[in-house]
Amino acid sequence: MRTAPADLMVSPANKDVLTRMNAIPMEAAASQARPAPDICVYHSFEPVEQEWRMLEAGRHVSLHQSLTWCKAWAANMSPELAIVVGRMRGRTVFILPLEIVSTDLGRIARFIGARHSNLNTGLFNESFALGLSKADLKAIFSSIRQQMAGRADLIQLTNMPQTWRGVPVPWLYPGGIENQNKAYQLPLRPTMDETLEQIHAKRKRKLYRKSIRQFEAAGGYDHVTAETPEEKDALLTAFFRQKAQRLQAMHLPNPFREDNVQAFFRDAAHSSQEAPNTALSLHALRMKDDDRTIVAIAGLSRKGDHVICQFGSVEDDIVPGASPGEFLYYLIIEEACANRVALFDFGIGYQLYKKSWCPVETQHYDVMIPVSLRGRIGASAISAATRLKAAIKRNRPLYALIQRLRADKQGSPAPDQDD
Numbered sequence: 001m002r003t004a005p006a007d008l009m010v011s012p013a014n015k016d017v018l019t020r021m022n023a024i025p026m027e028a029a030a031s032q033a034r035p036a037p038d039i040c041v042y043h044s045f046e047p048v049e050q051e052w053r054m055l056e057a058g059r060h061v062s063l064h065q066s067l068t069w070c071k072a073w074a075a076n077m078s079p080e081l082a083i084v085v086g087r088m089r090g091r092t093v094f095i096l097p098l099e100i101v102s103t104d105l106g107r108i109a110r111f112i113g114a115r116h117s118n119l120n121t122g123l124f125n126e127s128f129a130l131g132l133s134k135a136d137l138k139a140i141f142s143s144i145r146q147q148m149a150g151r152a153d154l155i156q157l158t159n160m161p162q163t164w165r166g167v168p169v170p171w172l173y174p175g176g177i178e179n180q181n182k183a184y185q186l187p188l189r190p191t192m193d194e195t196l197e198q199i200h201a202k203r204k205r206k207l208y209r210k211s212i213r214q215f216e217a218a219g220g221y222d223h224v225t226a227e228t229p230e231e232k233d234a235l236l237t238a239f240f241r242q243k244a245q246r247l248q249a250m251h252l253p254n255p256f257r258e259d260n261v262q263a264f265f266r267d268a269a270h271s272s273q274e275a276p277n278t279a280l281s282l283h284a285l286r287m288k289d290d291d292r293t294i295v296a297i298a299g300l301s302r303k304g305d306h307v308i309c310q311f312g313s314v315e316d317d318i319v320p321g322a323s324p325g326e327f328l329y330y331l332i333i334e335e336a337c338a339n340r341v342a343l344f345d346f347g348i349g350y351q352l353y354k355k356s357w358c359p360v361e362t363q364h365y366d367v368m369i370p371v372s373l374r375g376r377i378g379a380s381a382i383s384a385a386t387r388l389k390a391a392i393k394r395n396r397p398l399y400a401l402i403q404r405l406r407a408d409k410q411g412s413p414a415p416d417q418d419d
Contacts, residue, residue, distance in 0.1 A: 036139035037086035037093055041147045045071060048085055051092040055123040060167035063303035064117040068279050070097050072267040073113035076260045082109050082151065084144055094124035094170075096144075098155070105378030106153030113264075115255065118183060118308055118347035119364075120159045121169050129170045137173050145371050153375030156382065157367040159348060165306070176365030180389035184346040184358035192334045198359045204330065211327035218319045220288035221295075223331045225281060232269045235282040236262070239297045242313035256311075265299070265310075276339070278302045280310065285328045287318065296324035298332060305342035326353060333357075350393065 042048055045067065052067045063069065074081065079099035086094040098109040111120045148155065159179060160169050189195045196204050215221040226232040240256055247254045256262060268280040278301060285296040295318045299310040314325040336344055346354040348364060366386060368379035392398055 036136065036143055037088045039140070039143040039147050040085045040087070041151075042083040042085060043081050045074070045081075045083070048083060048092070048095065051085070052095060052097075052123065055092065055095055055125065058123075058126060058167075059304050059306070060121065060126060060129075060165045060169075061123050062117075062119045062121040062164070063277075063279075063301050063306070063308065064113060064119055065095075065097055065111070065121060065123050066277075066279070066303070068271050068273055069268065069301075070112040072271060072279070073116075073264055074099070075267060076264040077113075079112070081112070082148065084147070086140065088128070092125075093128035094122060096122045096157075100152050103378075105381060106372070106374040107151070108375075108378070109148060109152040109155045111157065111159075114158055116261070116264075116310070117159055118310065118345070119161065119164070120157065121161075121164050122157070122171060124170060126167050129168055132170045132173065134173050137170060141369050145369065148371050153370070153372045154378050154382075155369035155371060155375075156379075157369070159364045160367070161362050161364055171367050172365055176367045177383050177386050178390050179348075179364040179366050180386055180393050181348045181350065181364060183348045183362040183364060184350075184354040185360040185362060186333065186344045186346070186358050187360065188333070188337050188341050188344055190337065192337050195333065195337055199357060204356075207323060207326060208330050211322050211324075211330075214319050214322040215287075215327070218287065218289075218322075222286045222288060223328070223335075224284050224286050226269070226284070229270055232282055233266065235284050235294070235297055236266055236269060236299075238284075238294045239282075239299065239311065239313050242294075242297065242315060243311070246313060268301075269299075276302055277304070283328065283332055285324050285331075293318055295319065296328040298325075298328055300332070302341070305340060306345060307336055307341050307343070308345035309347050329353070329357065 045052070049067060055061060056066050073079075077099075079101065082098040082100055084096040084098060085092060097112045099112045099114075100107055100109045111117060111122075114120065144155065157171055159181075160172060160176065161183070162172055162176075163169060186195070187198065189198075193201075224231075226235050240262055243256055244254050256265075265280060269282060271279045273279055281300050281302070283298045283300065284294050287293040287295060294315070296312070296314045298312045301308050301310055312325060312328075316324070318324070333344055346358055366383075368383060370376035370379045
């Protein structure tokens with residue numbers, strides 16, 4: 001189904017969120033036809049770093065397309081880069097930072113670091129997006145196909161919202177394939193009490209008080225944020241261990257298993273950015289025992305007033321029944337309210353705890369741009385698989401049944417996430 005419905009699904013009590021975050025209708029993008037931008041494809045970051053820094057400053061540009069994030073990925077994964085740059089009258093109006101990977105379906109150009117991206121927009125000038133028409137985009141895609149001929153079979157742009165922070169994402173103007181996963185967000189108010197009123201405030205406060213009692217009975221806890229390189233490395237090492245054990249118990253693949261992926265997250269954590277922007281900060285819930293046991297970890301990124309959760313892990317058996325992950329997120333969100341964060345983003349993929357925190361659901365879409373015949377076949381196969389997954393996940397009873405059957409077959413607990 002080629003569609004472009006509104007990217008946010010909100011509860012009746014939160015329709016103001018939709019108005020503030022996505023106030024620009026798609027029809028505003030239509031304009032008179034203009035000359036297509038000049039398209040260049042670069043194989044390294046250096047020729048476009050200055051232009052990149054200027055475009056990434058827009059609040060409508062995903063932090064996953066920041067130069068810091070993309071360079072950290074490239075430094076560890078050594079991908080074949082294809083940085084697509086569009087210029088009009090000598091001015092850079094968009095950048096699509098792509099890497100080319102070889103797959104069974106051919107050579108696919110995708111967003112740099114797409115394997116670990118919760119949100120993609122590409123980089124573009126706001127006025128360019130608002131003045132773009134479908135005809136303009138068709139001409140741009142045609143030019144990009146010509147530039148990529150012989151290098152890639154398919155361009156695959158994934159995990160894109162229809163609009164982001166009030167600006168339409170232009171690559172979706174003709175419509176996109178509905179991604180099987182949504183993202184989940186919690187708009188933050190000036191205080192934690194005001195923030196909780198959007199969701200199940202009474203239940204959240206009850207769980208919070210219960211967790212405090214249980215952790216204090218077990219000797220107490222600290223909410224820590226890694227500051228030094230040594231602290232960051234220690235928390236990342238603990239996270240990789242906790243996550244590996246959890247996924248192994250579920251008989252699920254571990255996306256953090258590879259050494260170069262772990263090195264990427266270490267580089268992101270150690271990178272420096274101008275405050276309040278942070279490529280990766282690490283929070284933990286630590287017991288006040290002799291071993292200073294880490295019972296929950298969360299990795300967060302921040303761009304302006306937007307915080308997105310990149311990953312999390314827990315040790316459930318240290319203080320049974322205390323819900324360490326839920327408790328840590330409560331403390332993090334309370335701190336974020338005080339630090340003037342406007343949007344706390346739990347990222348893509350359904351999980352029960354995300355649903356319990358988030359009144360806002362953002363639908364993501366994918367766009368396939370075949371370059372060769374093999375790419376056209378590959379696009380059809382990927383699109384069909386994505387549509388099937390989306391249809392299954394929309395049917396919650398069917399999806400729950402499939403998870404239970406898979407868990408029974410593997411002799412493990414049913415997963416509560418879209419791994």
